[in-house]
Amino acid sequence: MVAISPGIPAPDWDRRPLARRTTLALAMALAAVAVLSLAVGAAGTSPWGVFADLLAGREVALVDRVVLFEIRLPRLAMGALVGASLAVSGAVMQGLFRNPLADPGLVGVSAGAGLGAISAIVLGGLLPAGLLGFHAVPVAAFLGGWASTLVLYGIATRRGRTSVATMLLGGIALGALAGALSGILVYMADDDQLRDLTFWGLGSLAGATWAKLAAAAPLMLLALIAAPMLARGLNGLALGETAAFHIGIPVQRLKTVAILTVAGATGAAVAVSGGIGFVGIVVPHLLRLATGPDHRALLVNAALLGATLLILADIIARVVIAPAELPIGIVTAVLGGPFFLWILLRKRGVLDL
Amino acid sequence: MLDATRIHVRLGRRTILQGIDFRARPGELTAIVGPNGSGKTTLLRALTGDLSHGGRVRLNGQDLATLRPWVLAGLRAVLPQATPLAFPFTAAEVVRLGLMGGIEAAEADLVPKALARVGLAGFEGRYYQELSGGEQQRVHLARALAQVWHPVAHGQPRWLFLDEPVSSLDIGHQLQVMQIARAYADGGGGVVAVMHDLNLTAMFADRVTLLAEGCALARGTPAEVLCDAALSRAYRCPIRVNTPPRGGTYLLPHAAGRIAAE
Amino acid sequence: MIRPLFAALALAALPAQAADRVVSVGGSITEIVVALGQGDRLVARDTTSTYPETVSDLPDVGYVRRLSPEGVLSVDPDLILAEEGAGPPETVALLQAAAIPFVQIPDGYDRAAVLAKIAAVARALDVPERGAALAADVGAALDAAAKAAEGPARRVMFVMSVQGGRILAAGRDTAADGIIRLAGGENAVTEFEGYKPLTDEAVTRAAPEVILMMAREGADDISAQVLAHPAIRTTPAAEARALVRMDGLYLLGFGPRTAQAVRDLSDALAKAGS
Numbered sequence: 001m002v003a004i005s006p007g008i009p010a011p012d013w014d015r016r017p018l019a020r021r022t023t024l025a026l027a028m029a030l031a032a033v034a035v036l037s038l039a040v041g042a043a044g045t046s047p048w049g050v051f052a053d054l055l056a057g058r059e060v061a062l063v064d065r066v067v068l069f070e071i072r073l074p075r076l077a078m079g080a081l082v083g084a085s086l087a088v089s090g091a092v093m094q095g096l097f098r099n100p101l102a103d104p105g106l107v108g109v110s111a112g113a114g115l116g117a118i119s120a121i122v123l124g125g126l127l128p129a130g131l132l133g134f135h136a137v138p139v140a141a142f143l144g145g146w147a148s149t150l151v152l153y154g155i156a157t158r159r160g161r162t163s164v165a166t167m168l169l170g171g172i173a174l175g176a177l178a179g180a181l182s183g184i185l186v187y188m189a190d191d192d193q194l195r196d197l198t199f200w201g202l203g204s205l206a207g208a209t210w211a212k213l214a215a216a217a218p219l220m221l222l223a224l225i226a227a228p229m230l231a232r233g234l235n236g237l238a239l240g241e242t243a244a245f246h247i248g249i250p251v252q253r254l255k256t257v258a259i260l261t262v263a264g265a266t267g268a269a270v271a272v273s274g275g276i277g278f279v280g281i282v283v284p285h286l287l288r289l290a291t292g293p294d295h296r297a298l299l300v301n302a303a304l305l306g307a308t309l310l311i312l313a314d315i316i317a318r319v320v321i322a323p324a325e326l327p328i329g330i331v332t333a334v335l336g337g338p339f340f341l342w343i344l345l346r347k348r349g350v351l352d353l
Numbered sequence: 354m355l356d357a358t359r360i361h362v363r364l365g366r367r368t369i370l371q372g373i374d375f376r377a378r379p380g381e382l383t384a385i386v387g388p389n390g391s392g393k394t395t396l397l398r399a400l401t402g403d404l405s406h407g408g409r410v411r412l413n414g415q416d417l418a419t420l421r422p423w424v425l426a427g428l429r430a431v432l433p434q435a436t437p438l439a440f441p442f443t444a445a446e447v448v449r450l451g452l453m454g455g456i457e458a459a460e461a462d463l464v465p466k467a468l469a470r471v472g473l474a475g476f477e478g479r480y481y482q483e484l485s486g487g488e489q490q491r492v493h494l495a496r497a498l499a500q501v502w503h504p505v506a507h508g509q510p511r512w513l514f515l516d517e518p519v520s521s522l523d524i525g526h527q528l529q530v531m532q533i534a535r536a537y538a539d540g541g542g543g544v545v546a547v548m549h550d551l552n553l554t555a556m557f558a559d560r561v562t563l564l565a566e567g568c569a570l571a572r573g574t575p576a577e578v579l580c581d582a583a584l585s586r587a588y589r590c591p592i593r594v595n596t597p598p599r600g601g602t603y604l605l606p607h608a609a610g611r612i613a614a615e
Numbered sequence: 616m617i618r619p620l621f622a623a624l625a626l627a628a629l630p631a632q633a634a635d636r637v638v639s640v641g642g643s644i645t646e647i648v649v650a651l652g653q654g655d656r657l658v659a660r661d662t663t664s665t666y667p668e669t670v671s672d673l674p675d676v677g678y679v680r681r682l683s684p685e686g687v688l689s690v691d692p693d694l695i696l697a698e699e700g701a702g703p704p705e706t707v708a709l710l711q712a713a714a715i716p717f718v719q720i721p722d723g724y725d726r727a728a729v730l731a732k733i734a735a736v737a738r739a740l741d742v743p744e745r746g747a748a749l750a751a752d753v754g755a756a757l758d759a760a761a762k763a764a765e766g767p768a769r770r771v772m773f774v775m776s777v778q779g780g781r782i783l784a785a786g787r788d789t790a791a792d793g794i795i796r797l798a799g800g801e802n803a804v805t806e807f808e809g810y811k812p813l814t815d816e817a818v819t820r821a822a823p824e825v826i827l828m829m830a831r832e833g834a835d836d837i838s839a840q841v842l843a844h845p846a847i848r849t850t851p852a853a854e855a856r857a858l859v860r861m862d863g864l865y866l867l868g869f870g871p872r873t874a875q876a877v878r879d880l881s882d883a884l885a886k887a888g889s
Contacts, residue, residue: 013445013478042689063688066713071685098439190809191789192680192700199681206683207705235450238439242403246433247451247500248426293440323659323686324677 019297022290026304030080033311037076040315042322043067070210077217078208079314080307082273085220085265087306088227090280091287091298095234096258097164100288103280104266106171107259108148111178113270114201115185116144121196122185137200138212138271142219145267148174153259162255164241202327203274205314216268223265224303230258231295238293276329278336279306289343354378354413355512355543360399361407362392369395371567372408377560379510379543382534384554384575386547387564388588393547394434394516396564400545401431401514413509429512430497434520436489438481444468444492445477451500463502467495472529486521494518494530504542513537515546519553524609531557552606555579563587633741634694634716638687640679641698643870644720645670647736648696650871651745659690661701666864666872684709696739698722722869724793726757729869749871756874757797764799764881771800771884772823772852775810777841784813784821790867791827797873798880800825815846825887826852827880829863857887 038047045067053060086104093102104110120140152174156167189197233254236244241251269276283306287298313332318325355377362370370392377383385393398404402417402425410417412428420428430451438447448464468476471491476484481492494515501511515534519527527550535557538544548554554561554575561578563571565587571578584592597603638659639645645664648657654667659674661682676686679698684706687695692715699722701707710717718739720732730750737746773791775783785791786807795802803823804813813821826841838860842853852858861883865876 013443015443015446042683042686044689063691063713063715066709067685067688070709070712071688095439100440187811195678195680199678204681206681207703209705209708212705238442239436239447239450243431243433243436245403245422246401246426246431247496248423250422288440292446293442294446318683318685321675321677323674323683323689324662325683325686327681 015292015294016297019291019294019301022287023297023301023304026301026308030304030308030311033308033315034076034080037079037311037315038068038072040319041067041072042318042325045072047072071208074210074213075205075208075314076311077213078272079205079311081213081217081220081224082205082269082276083279083306083308083310084224084303085269085306086276086279086310087283087302088224088299089262089266089269091284091295091302092227092230092234092258092262093280094284095230095237095295096255096262097168098238098240100285101281104262105175106168107262108152108171108174108178109145109263109266110270110275111171111175112148113141113145113267114275115148115178115182116140116142117200117271117274118182118185118189118197119144121193121200122189135212135215138216142216142267142271144178145270146263148178149259149263149267153256160252162252162259164255199327200274201329203276203329203332204317204325204327205273205310206318206325208272212272216272219264219268223261223268226257226261227265227299227303228296230254230261231299234258234295234299235293274327274329276310276332278332278340279310282336282340283309285340286343355400355411355545357400357408357410359408360396360410362395362399362404364395369567370399370406373564373567373569375400375562375569377512377543377545379505379512380538380541381559382538382544382546382557383560383562384546384548384558385562385564386549386551386554386578387570391564391587392567393564397514397516397545397547401429412512426500427506427511428501428509429514430500431514432494432497432516432518434516436493442481443477444473444479444481444484444495447481447492448495448499451496451498460502463499467499467502468492470498470533471495472526487523487526490518490521491526491530494533498533498537501542504537504540510541510543512543512545515544517547517549519548519550524604524606527553528606528609550606551579551584556607634692636691636693637740638676638690638692638695639664639670640676640682640695640701641720642666642864643732643868644696644698644736646864646868646870646872647733647749648740650749651733651737651740651742653740653742653745656740658692659687663864666868682706688713688715694718694739696720696736724788724790724869726754726761726797729757729871729873730754732869733871753871753874757877760874760877760881761797761799763878764797766799766885768799768801769824769884769887770803770822770851771795771825771827772803772818772821772850773827774841775829777837777844780844782813782815782818782844782846783810784818785810790869793869794866794873794876794880795827797877798884800881800884813846818846819849821850823850823852824855825857825859825884826850827866828858828860829866830860831863852887855887859883859887 045064047068050060050064050068089104093104093106094100097106117137117140120137124136152167152170155170156163186197233249236247236249245251283302284298287301287305291297313328317328317331320326357375359372359374360370361372373396375396385396387393399406400410445464448467452463465477468474471494473488473491481489497513501513504511518530522530531553534544534546558575561575562569563578563583570587571583579594581593635656636658637656639648639657640661642663642665645660646666648654649667654669657670657673659676660670661679662675662677663679664670674690677683679701687710695710695715695717697719699719707717720735733750733753734746737743773785775785784804786804786809788808789810792802803821838858841847842856842858847853865872
């Protein structure tokens with residue numbers, strides 16, 4: 001059969017060098033958009049001018065200082081971390097569920113975070129004034145996301161074994177429940193709160209401040225550092241849980257770490273930026289098509305591409321209708337949706353594999 | 354030495370294995386045969402540590418329950434009946450999955466070597482999902498081989514567990530796969546295979562365990578176990594060994610094997 | 616980085632001279648600025664500021680509750696006048712960090728609130744005399760309108776939308792409730808605060824004599840559809856075909872035009888269905 005079948009051996013069947021070149025290219029792209037995001041904005045502040053003034057010891061105009069160091073810089077850092085977290089979480093979820101369409105929503109993070117945010121927006125007034133200040137929404141969103149993931153994990157784990165299928169179904173049930181509770185809160189909400197809810201759902205990096213970053217960044221960084229350690233295990237998991245165990249993967253530990261990582265990273269990302277769709281699905285997909293499904297390259301590249309794309313989307317969001325700005329979720333969906341469809345149409349054959 | 358004592362497995366309310374003892378020696382190919390539902394695959398899964406079970410399994414003198422997954426993976430590889438694959442990996446990438454932690458990981462050319470061993474030289478860059486069922490099964494065999502490429506390492510035998518390794522292969526590839534398993538045993542490793550094909554079992558196995566209804570009905574050499582009485586009882590139909598039919602066409606791998614060898 | 620900024624903020628919080636680059640956030644605030652004759656000091660406005668026509672040429676810094684800090688800073692303002700609820704708080708904090716005075720104008724839905732708004736805006740713009748004069752005019756006009764509106768109160772239901780056949784109505788403590796009162800009417804929905812969906816049976820029980828809605832620019836006239844709604848069809852309002860539609864900002868803005876809006880509304884209420 002071997003001799004007869006018309007084998008098409010690719011001369012360069014090893015996709016690892018390609019993946020490494022991709023990593024390098026993405027790192028350069030990230031650096032480029034990072035510089036761009038510091039330089040571009042509604043205000044005419046030029047980072048070069050500010051840095052030159054700082055180096056020369058000249059007084060920098062207060063507005064320029066605020067725009068550069070209090071607005072653009074935290075926003076850049078937030079965009080990079082959120083983008084990387086969403087993309088990596090998506091890739092980890094897809095590996096864990098062995099399904100290229102999985103996203104962090106499946107482990108209940110999004111539903112829980114949404115419920116948390118809505119609770120904070122609607123019921124925030126009932127808290128003693130100034131208890132959490134304007135961090136109430138992100139804190140509640142994070143707690144909601146984390147709590148719902150832990151509940152789901154508890155439901156799906158019996159005698160030390162987590163059933164991914166139970167988790168999937170439980171996630172649907174929990175999502176419906178969170179949706180119902182959110183509905184009750186939406187009903188209680190007044191007009192202004194409804195507006196806030198809508199905008200929260202669309203996502204934005206406009207609220208990026210150093211204080212929020214200080215709270216959310218450690219979690220996202222921790223998850224981003226932990227993720228590459230999951231790569232080999234997720235590769236093994238592509239063969240199924242049994243075969244993964246056969247090749248030496250501690251499957252249960254892998255599942256636990258993966259779920260906690262995703263809950264932490266997505267919870268923190270959603271908490272500070274609201275609902276930003278598409279990054280978690282599109283980025284890993286693109287990279288799988290480009291350099292293959294090996295998670296060792298995929299997770300690193302997903303972090304870089306996710307960060308790059310979100311920073312780029314944020315630049316567009318704040319420039320296109322300046323001095324107002326679009327919610328970034330609209331930008332990612334408007335750009336991501338058609339692009340994703342185009343990829344699907346072009347690569348239909350490969351995706352069915 | 355693989356030494357399993359009083360293996361007892363219940364799935365739900367049904368008892369699948371009722372306290373089976375099983376032994377396999379390195380340097381030998383040990384076959385597990387028996388009718389459908391007799392517990393062959395369940396026994397194999399208990400031996401590979403996949404299934405919680407009563408009794409004890411010792412591999413090279415170590416209790417399986419105390420071995421970490423990655424230590425175990427350096428001792429034995431498993432070829433399951435069917436392995437769905439989630440993402441578009443290439444054949445080479447699937448084989449490389451077997452290399453992950455083992456002592457073979459440093460051997461760069463092992464991936465093409467393992468593929469060539471199963472007759473898939475040049476298939477490295479092909480997408481796994483584009484391969485035929487038989488080719489996919491051999492890719493997984495190459496993966497399992499790559500995981501424990503050297504039959505003996507650090508003075509200890511290593512093990513291949515094969516669950517119906519020839520079930521979706523044509524006769525040529527059946528012989529090829531069985532010869533690979535045979536060679537692995539001859540190299541000092543241990544091979545345990547669940548087999549449906551009694552002819553191939555008779556040809557290649559050193560020892561045979563015949564299961565029926567969760568019990569070991571017979572164990573010994575193929576000549577001892579594959580006899581009219583035991584087989585007829587196990588498979589619940591009258592079977593006569595070494596009896597050519599009186600007419601019609603029949604075809605035995607033994608003959609093919611001889612021709613291939615000539 | 617942050618600490619010197621706050622030090623600077625404390626020094627710069629009060630402008631030395633009157634601001635002449637003002638961002639106005641909130642439709643009624645913008646109206647008041649223009650009514651005070653200070654329209655030429657505006658450099659930007661928010662999305663809800665649509666009157667008078669002249670302000671639509673100004674750059675739009677976005678929706679009142681979702682202001683982008685850099686967008687606001689980009690028009691180089693030296694004063695921001697914002698209605699209550701403008702935000703988000705992060706943006707307000709950053710604007711304060713950039714030493715841009717940010718003045719919140721309290722909101723409310725009655726005569727006193729309108730006058731207080733005018734006074735607050737005038738004070739922030741450093742034109743208290745003009746403010747006093749405008750407040751006196753508006754106060755007098757409101758009194759006159761109230762007098763004209765005297766008579767039997769009609770039951771009015773303000774319908775925000777009929778999306779998907781569900782009626783979103785105004786309860787207590789809303790701008791709609793305020794304007795209905797000023798126009799001598801009676802809000803038919805008093806069971807809740809804010810804007811909420813009403814069940815069909817509650818609509819029937821509220822038994823409004825007049826339905827009040829916002830007229831949206833460019834939108835088709837949906838009066839016939841609304842009056843044919845199964846729940847509304849049972850009300851006296853539908854029987855008399857009493858449906859009043861008025862411009863949203865004009866009706867609910869509680870600014871300088873409110874006295875005129877009260878007159879228009881009370882006239883319309885009197886005429887509707889008769």
